[in-house]
Amino acid sequence: MREGLENQKETGRAEAFSDGVFAIAITLLILEVKVPTPADASATGGLFEVLRRQWPMYVAYLASFATILVMWVNHHKMFTHICRVDDPFLFLNGLLLLFVSFVPFPTALVSEHLQFPSARSAALIYAGTYEVLAIAFNLLWGYAATHHRLLGSHVNAGLVQALTRQYRTGPALYLIAVGLAFFSAEASFGYCLLLAVYWACVGSLTRFFGDANAGIS
Amino acid sequence: MREGLENQKETGRAEAFSDGVFAIAITLLILEVKVPTPADASATGGLFEVLRRQWPMYVAYLASFATILVMWVNHHKMFTHICRVDDPFLFLNGLLLLFVSFVPFPTALVSEHLQFPSARSAALIYAGTYEVLAIAFNLLWGYAATHHRLLGSHVNAGLVQALTRQYRTGPALYLIAVGLAFFSAEASFGYCLLLAVYWACVGSLTRFFGDANAGIS
Amino acid sequence: MREGLENQKETGRAEAFSDGVFAIAITLLILEVKVPTPADASATGGLFEVLRRQWPMYVAYLASFATILVMWVNHHKMFTHICRVDDPFLFLNGLLLLFVSFVPFPTALVSEHLQFPSARSAALIYAGTYEVLAIAFNLLWGYAATHHRLLGSHVNAGLVQALTRQYRTGPALYLIAVGLAFFSAEASFGYCLLLAVYWACVGSLTRFFGDANAGIS
Amino acid sequence: MREGLENQKETGRAEAFSDGVFAIAITLLILEVKVPTPADASATGGLFEVLRRQWPMYVAYLASFATILVMWVNHHKMFTHICRVDDPFLFLNGLLLLFVSFVPFPTALVSEHLQFPSARSAALIYAGTYEVLAIAFNLLWGYAATHHRLLGSHVNAGLVQALTRQYRTGPALYLIAVGLAFFSAEASFGYCLLLAVYWACVGSLTRFFGDANAGIS
Numbered sequence: 001m002r003e004g005l006e007n008q009k010e011t012g013r014a015e016a017f018s019d020g021v022f023a024i025a026i027t028l029l030i031l032e033v034k035v036p037t038p039a040d041a042s043a044t045g046g047l048f049e050v051l052r053r054q055w056p057m058y059v060a061y062l063a064s065f066a067t068i069l070v071m072w073v074n075h076h077k078m079f080t081h082i083c084r085v086d087d088p089f090l091f092l093n094g095l096l097l098l099f100v101s102f103v104p105f106p107t108a109l110v111s112e113h114l115q116f117p118s119a120r121s122a123a124l125i126y127a128g129t130y131e132v133l134a135i136a137f138n139l140l141w142g143y144a145a146t147h148h149r150l151l152g153s154h155v156n157a158g159l160v161q162a163l164t165r166q167y168r169t170g171p172a173l174y175l176i177a178v179g180l181a182f183f184s185a186e187a188s189f190g191y192c193l194l195l196a197v198y199w200a201c202v203g204s205l206t207r208f209f210g211d212a213n214a215g216i217s
Numbered sequence: 218m219r220e221g222l223e224n225q226k227e228t229g230r231a232e233a234f235s236d237g238v239f240a241i242a243i244t245l246l247i248l249e250v251k252v253p254t255p256a257d258a259s260a261t262g263g264l265f266e267v268l269r270r271q272w273p274m275y276v277a278y279l280a281s282f283a284t285i286l287v288m289w290v291n292h293h294k295m296f297t298h299i300c301r302v303d304d305p306f307l308f309l310n311g312l313l314l315l316f317v318s319f320v321p322f323p324t325a326l327v328s329e330h331l332q333f334p335s336a337r338s339a340a341l342i343y344a345g346t347y348e349v350l351a352i353a354f355n356l357l358w359g360y361a362a363t364h365h366r367l368l369g370s371h372v373n374a375g376l377v378q379a380l381t382r383q384y385r386t387g388p389a390l391y392l393i394a395v396g397l398a399f400f401s402a403e404a405s406f407g408y409c410l411l412l413a414v415y416w417a418c419v420g421s422l423t424r425f426f427g428d429a430n431a432g433i434s
Numbered sequence: 435m436r437e438g439l440e441n442q443k444e445t446g447r448a449e450a451f452s453d454g455v456f457a458i459a460i461t462l463l464i465l466e467v468k469v470p471t472p473a474d475a476s477a478t479g480g481l482f483e484v485l486r487r488q489w490p491m492y493v494a495y496l497a498s499f500a501t502i503l504v505m506w507v508n509h510h511k512m513f514t515h516i517c518r519v520d521d522p523f524l525f526l527n528g529l530l531l532l533f534v535s536f537v538p539f540p541t542a543l544v545s546e547h548l549q550f551p552s553a554r555s556a557a558l559i560y561a562g563t564y565e566v567l568a569i570a571f572n573l574l575w576g577y578a579a580t581h582h583r584l585l586g587s588h589v590n591a592g593l594v595q596a597l598t599r600q601y602r603t604g605p606a607l608y609l610i611a612v613g614l615a616f617f618s619a620e621a622s623f624g625y626c627l628l629l630a631v632y633w634a635c636v637g638s639l640t641r642f643f644g645d646a647n648a649g650i651s
Numbered sequence: 652m653r654e655g656l657e658n659q660k661e662t663g664r665a666e667a668f669s670d671g672v673f674a675i676a677i678t679l680l681i682l683e684v685k686v687p688t689p690a691d692a693s694a695t696g697g698l699f700e701v702l703r704r705q706w707p708m709y710v711a712y713l714a715s716f717a718t719i720l721v722m723w724v725n726h727h728k729m730f731t732h733i734c735r736v737d738d739p740f741l742f743l744n745g746l747l748l749l750f751v752s753f754v755p756f757p758t759a760l761v762s763e764h765l766q767f768p769s770a771r772s773a774a775l776i777y778a779g780t781y782e783v784l785a786i787a788f789n790l791l792w793g794y795a796a797t798h799h800r801l802l803g804s805h806v807n808a809g810l811v812q813a814l815t816r817q818y819r820t821g822p823a824l825y826l827i828a829v830g831l832a833f834f835s836a837e838a839s840f841g842y843c844l845l846l847a848v849y850w851a852c853v854g855s856l857t858r859f860f861g862d863a864n865a866g867i868s
Contacts, residue, residue: 020671038333101681244459
């Protein structure tokens, strides 16, 4: 009993720390949206025109915000299945957070380079970051779920399989984004934005499935 | 019982993540208040004179801080009525947080442009952001409250109606701010500052009303 | 009973939000410590020489960090005496947080201007910010403690009086800092640093006193 | 019983505040990774070439992220042994957080200077920061553990000794990093990166040892 409480407290602190990193990374994204000066505005034909020209900044803000949010919702859900943490888990979680907190950098890169010759390089780094992020997420889940290592007793084998299948689509789908970047920066970037929306939907469906499953068991 | 605890934990984590985003967005606002250099100070007739001239920065800091704070107090109150979360709610909450964390951008815009020809465009974007934020807040509440979907059993129909009415005034009042921006940037901006104060008062009153209501039922 | 839990949850969320703002404000301070470029280093006689010349930045970082920390410890202690929150309390707390999150601005001002003719103006704004912060802290405590409005039943009248006396020294002591700024920026600034240390000690002593008191009652 | 709950709440808030500072400091590191402009990219032979040349920024990001993460994991573990906090502990914890939130500054220094004549000075400051951080960690643990001052009754003397020994290796190992900086910036910097990995492993092993120990007692 005491150990149960202890475990819950430790798991809770790992969640709180992760939430902090997710929340800060998602909020720092806005710092990459540059504020044009009054001089820029009068030189370019008004504030709206200057703002219109920097449209990649808003799309990149939106795409990265949505992706981090989806990642957070999934991380949040994963933790409802985990009943204790150990050191390797904390460090794999740290690896995931390393890439989550890295996101503002490729976001700024793609924002600034999408309308220039360096666009495809920027899009490749952007898609690559999410590819690595999705792999880190799978490593974390894989470690926790193998031999039911850190999972609660309420998590049945069917749910583990369903989640493993769902999470595995991530790296596969972002690999397409990486491939697209070699042909078109806009296509790769737009696809990443679509993926965030897609994952949101898949997440909702799997949840229904998971709840139904839980009802049966 | 177990499910009750589970729900409380999930709701708690959604609250904690939201609090994180609110707290970071509100604290990042200060980064938009520019620090004049010693050279600026000696060229303009002293530090106080330079600081006086950038008054829109302080007013924008104050207005945005107050608005995010009011939004947080209302979000905080809404969650006292909610007993569980689901995926669509988490993503609607994410939509709200998208605009909350966007606030530093229009705040910086209005700070920098209020004394220039681009003032009205900046004020329009500032007011528009709050309009969209108020709409997102209503969508979140609407989803949670419709058919009592995510509300606790202690929330009676009278309270739901009172809150729905209160929240609906938000988009209506910010629409006036949007309209004012076409005529005067200062009027629209000042009105937004007043609104934050007004909402604070309405919040207090509704709470008394809500508590009284709860006492009756 | 239910209400007790409800109150505890609401108080907890107010604490968590405040902690977030305190933690972010204290961590953002480092962004005001400027990083000299390699060009600066080679032009001025080495990196250490450049870093040595910007000493006001480190002292300002230290002074503001210590002051926000003391403020947080006191806020943390105040909340151990509070058993519920209401709207006016949340908004007074918001007022306190407004000035807490403002601290990076006067910190940057005093960092940049301490070695220039504008030093006294910067020191005045720095000391003035803490004066206002200390007043806001007293308003918050005054609201909570008057007629035992929001205090727990375990808080006796002697402890309330002791805390009220302790908190009141804040505005009085920072008033001296404000006064000193008219004569010497360094004196006012150094005094603010000393105050943070002094408050730390007073806090420790009062706590012993308070605990002893609680033991008697 | 009541006091137990009270203590747990206070300890919890100190943890939450610390987690906030750790999470923010670790996430702010990315702001030090500079985003090259399209002009930089076209002038230097493509985006990848510009990014390749600023490799110290990524290594510094990684090293500092890993070190703060290890520090957080250790802080997290230390708190599982602590059952109450007092004022001197909160201020020693504040001292630790002062250096944790300072980390982005030496990280930026070493990022910018590693390929310039000022490299060794920057590496010295980088290693010195971690030396001081490790000492602050030992002070915090020393205060809590001396005479079992703040430790829970479940912590036995063997575990205290094992942890004290483990924590003491920190300052000794970082002293080597400080020494190395006089000869080679790259060696000192690379060694700091390795240390973070090493500590991660030592942490895992000690934990096994600690758990085994706990099983015996």
